[in-house]
Every structure is written in structure tokens, then in C-alpha cells.
Amino acid sequence: MRKSxxxxxxxxxxxxxxxxxTGLVAGPRRRSYPTYQFRDPNGTLxxxxxxxxxxxxxxxxxxxxxxxxxxxxxxxxxxxxxxVLGCVLPFFAAITVGMFLFIGAFPEG
Numbered sequence: 734m735r736k737s738x739x740x741x742x743x744x745x746x747x748x749x750x751x752x753x754x755t756g757l758v759a760g761p762r763r764r765s766y767p768t769y770q771f772r773d774p775n776g777t778l779x780x781x782x783x784x785x786x787x788x789x790x791x792x793x794x795x796x797x798x799x800x801x802x803x804x805x806x807x808x809x810x811x812x813x814x815x816x817v818l819g820c821v822l823p824f825f826a827a828i829t830v831g832m833f834l835f836i837g838a839f840p841e842g
Contacts, residue, residue: 740784740808744798748774749810752797754789758782771797773804783809 752771760766764786772778781797789795799807 744808744810747798748801749796749798751794752781752807752809754791754793754795755780756791757788760786767793767795767809769795769797769809771799771807773799777804779804779807781805781807781809785809785811 750771750773752769754767754769756768757765758768765788766786767783767789768780769783770778770780779799781799783795796810797807798810
């Protein structure tokens with residue numbers, strides 16, 4: 734969460750472009766990280782590697798924010814729904830565990 738918030742603040746004023754996924758890089762815990770290419774307004778081609786783990790087929794488009802002073806520094810823009818999902822899932826897990834504990838408190842009869 735902290736890393737995501739830090740990235741969001743960092744890229745808040747950076748230009749965003751559509752990048753093309755060029756491949757996948759294997760990461761820790763069997764996760765795949767997409768590699769991508771994009772062009773700046775001058776037409777210069779830049780490449781980057783996402784820090785958002787998921788398997789995206791090559792040729793797919795992803796949104797990327799890049800540093801206008803150093804376009805070699807870029808980050809994939811993750812959708813807000815992933816952040817919401819990451820917060821909602823633990824909430825529902827806690828509710829489920831609570832329900833099992835509540836039901837287990839009653840004697841069988």
C-alpha cells in the first residue's frame with residue numbers, strides 16, 4: 734500500500750501514454766511482470782518494466798506515466814479497482830472468520 738501511494742504521489746503530474754506490452758519477466762513467487770514500450774511526444778521509443786504483477790499478453794496496451802525530465806523512468810498506472818479490491822478482500826475474510834467463530838459458540842443440540 735505504501736509503495737502504491739508513493740508512486741501515485743510521484744507520478745501525479747507526469748504525462749500518461751499508452752504503452753504496448755512486449756513480453757513478461759518472471760519474478761519472485763511465480764509472478765510475471767510485463768515489459769512495455771512507449772513513445773514520447775517527440776517519437777522517441779522508451780522501454781520499461783512494470784512493477785504490477787500480472788500476466789498480460791504481448792501486444793496488449795497498458796497505461797504508463799513517465800517522468801518528462803527523464804523518460805527512462807516510467808511506471809505502469811495501476812487501476813484504482815485493484816487498490817479497492819485489495820482493501821475489500823481482507824474485510825470480507827475477517828467477516829467470514831467472525832461468522833465461523835460466532836456459529837461455533839453455539840452448542841450442538
